Amino acid sequence: MRSPAQARIDLAAISHNVSLLRERAGGAEVMAMVKAEAYGHGLVPTARAALAGGATWLGVAKLAEALELRRAGVTGVRTLVCLGVPGEPYDEAIALDVDLTAGTPSLVEEIAAAAERAGRPARLQLEADTGMGRGGSTPADWAALVDAALKAEAAGHLRVVGLHSHFACADDPGHPSIASQIEVFKELVEHAEKAGIRPEVRHLSNSAAILTLPEARFDLVRPGIAMYGLTPVPALGTFGLRPAMTLTADTAVVKRAPAGSGVSYGHTYVTDRETNLALVPAGYGDGIPRHGSNLLEVFAGGRRRRIAGRVCMDQFVIDLGDDTLSAGDEIILFGPGDRGEPTAQEWADTLGTISYEIVTRIGTRVPRVYEDGASQGAP
Ligand SMILES: *Cc1c(COP(=O)(O)O)cnc(C)c1O
Numbered sequence: 001m002r003s004p005a006q007a008r009i010d011l012a013a014i015s016h017n018v019s020l021l022r023e024r025a026g027g028a029e030v031m032a033m034v035k036a037e038a039y040g041h042g043l044v045p046t047a048r049a050a051l052a053g054g055a056t057w058l059g060v061a062k063l064a065e066a067l068e069l070r071r072a073g074v075t076g077v078r079t080l081v082c083l084g085v086p087g088e089p090y091d092e093a094i095a096l097d098v099d100l101t102a103g104t105p106s107l108v109e110e111i112a113a114a115a116e117r118a119g120r121p122a123r124l125q126l127e128a129d130t131g132m133g134r135g136g137s138t139p140a141d142w143a144a145l146v147d148a149a150l151k152a153e154a155a156g157h158l159r160v161v162g163l164h165s166h167f168a169c170a171d172d173p174g175h176p177s178i179a180s181q182i183e184v185f186k187e188l189v190e191h192a193e194k195a196g197i198r199p200e201v202r203h204l205s206n207s208a209a210i211l212t213l214p215e216a217r218f219d220l221v222r223p224g225i226a227m228y229g230l231t232p233v234p235a236l237g238t239f240g241l242r243p244a245m246t247l248t249a250d251t252a253v254v255k256r257a258p259a260g261s262g263v264s265y266g267h268t269y270v271t272d273r274e275t276n277l278a279l280v281p282a283g284y285g286d287g288i289p290r291h292g293s294n295l296l297e298v299f300a301g302g303r304r305r306r307i308a309g310r311v312c313m314d315q316f317v318i319d320l321g322d323d324t325l326s327a328g329d330e331i332i333l334f335g336p337g338d339r340g341e342p343t344a345q346e347w348a349d350t351l352g353t354i355s356y357e358i359v360t361r362i363g364t365r366v367p368r369v370y371e372d373g374a375s376q377g378a379p
Helices: 011-024 035-039 043-052 063-071 090-095 105-118 139-154 176-195 207-212 344-351 355-360
Strands: 005-009 029-033 057-060 078-081 099-102 122-127 158-164 201-205 245-250 253-257 275-280 297-300 303-308 316-321 330-334 368-370
Touching: 011 029, 011 043, 011 207, 029 043, 035 043, 035 355, 043 057, 043 063, 057 063, 063 078, 063 090, 090 099, 090 105, 099 105, 099 158, 105 122, 105 139, 105 158, 122 139, 139 158, 139 176, 158 176, 176 201, 201 207, 275 297, 275 330, 297 316, 330 344, 344 355
Parallel strands: 005 368, 029 057, 057 078, 078 099, 099 122, 122 158, 158 201
Antiparallel strands: 005 245, 245 330, 253 275, 275 316, 297 303, 297 330, 303 316
16 A cells, blocks of 8 residues: 655665765774664664665664664674663663663663673673763763773673764864864773773764764764765765655645635635645654745655645645646655755755754654565554
């Protein structure tokens, strides 16, 4: 059954982007960041495409995402939960061979206790806050975190296999925090290693850093947005990346309307002439931003049209003038841009947000249709 709106996912583009990033990483391993349903592209198919493109690690934010990968049969690949929070089912994650993150001594202890219950040592990575001002240990608290980890390691509950941190401003090349974060990270790594930690991987770089900061690659890099073909630094162009998501909807209804017709809630759009209106069956319940009312463009009948009036929960309207469309004709909301359609970046620019949010918010009601033709009801 064809759904009235769908997100086509070009898995070959994802593999292409990962192999491009792998080259740019100059020998560092690639951890494909597949959190948040792979930025809306669908967790499991995307993870497999990334591995096909040369990624050797998977990264998620939440523990439930790692468990979902394992339960779907994505096993035998190192998988890191990047966000360390208390109260998660850590024993289950340890049993399923997931790498965990801690940024506080209390979380190290919680994970050590879970490892005891699981009957095997946890693989733990320590997170440093080198200037992001979010999770991870500040430099002032780092010695205490390292001590707690060494203690748990000595007791046989875990092995510290990685040290990582995250950039705040890598998408703003030349920002003074970048050089400072690299320096602080090196100092914290040195401290941990002197204290006796033997990490397999040290890692700091997101997409923007991979493409602009060869000095920050360390042992592994963590691309997210660039894997999906969207530029992490819009000011520097597209870096040869191929956008993987194309959002389409099939025209539902076309009707002739007289001049002066109000369109959609609030009548924020009123036709200025007799015209053809087309109903597009996708709305904010599918992840189309309501802020895009009267602003965003789509590609319909060979040209750009602006959304006319408010985006509703399930639908919106476009004004075709004297052109027409037939019910069932495909409308491209955004895609790679090579047929004239807007890109996710363009939608983001229009709305004052980032492309990440545009693709990630596309909802579970929109089936992801993979290039091989297999479709999933939810991503
Ligand atoms: C999401 C995330 C990334 C990927 O960031 P992009 O800017 O999408 O490349 C890397 N590292 C961590 C810890 C993340 O949470």
